[in-house]
Amino acid sequence: MQNLQYEQMNGLSLAYIGDAIYELEVRQHLLSLGLTKVNDLQKHSRHYVSAKAHAALFAQMMTDDLLTDSELVYFKRGRNAKSHTKAKNTDVVTYRISTGVEALFGFLHLSGQTERISTLMNWIFEQVESGRANA
Template sequence: MSESDKNIEFKQLNGVALAYLGDAVYEVYIRRHLIDEGVTRPNHLQRKATKYVSAKAQAGLISLMEEDNLLSEEEQYFFKRGRNAKSYTHAKNTSVVTYRVSTGFEALFGFLSLSGQKERLTELAQWCINQVESGRVVYEK
């Protein structure tokens, strides 16, 4: 399979499939960050990770990305594709709107991963970590 065939394939994936991968990709960045910070106890890892990976945190982060004009047109397109995708799962402990926006956030990370944009992926993940740690994004239960 040629490189251009691979590009066509990922560009044809629906937003939920992109979000499925993006969720895992973003979570790895966060887990790595927490381990690097010295957080090692499982219950602490889970509790701290929620501040970065919850639907509410992700929705807040994508809102800040838009506010800061951080995303390219193509990145906005893949975010919207995820946000607008028909999902057959429902939100847990959050509104449907927040859940859909967070699905768009995850789709963006899935797109960046599948398109081989590792540098951009790392840049956005670090930006997200910085926003959470600066208190710009506040996790609420």
């Protein structure tokens, strides 16, 4: 991968790549649990990959003081980005938080912080599977 200037990217560009990274992590996790039927995979993925799930998980991240200052900067860059698309099936605030979460993962990926992505994703899997972060 070429050296992308993530520091200069707007929040929506970070969210664009972060969405893919996050989705891939969730899909790999669900397959590792032994789920193989597409309908089951889709049903379970909604607990992780939806604007409401992202908002619930972000609230829990804040409660647990999980994010670093620089991670919060990139979250806010995504959350505060002016999007020309409308939120589907959710309110604007929830949609913006979701975009912030995606931007956070975009930042982590583009800055090469794969270990941090794994740490956060494992935390996310624990929250969802324990019922601690309900969307």
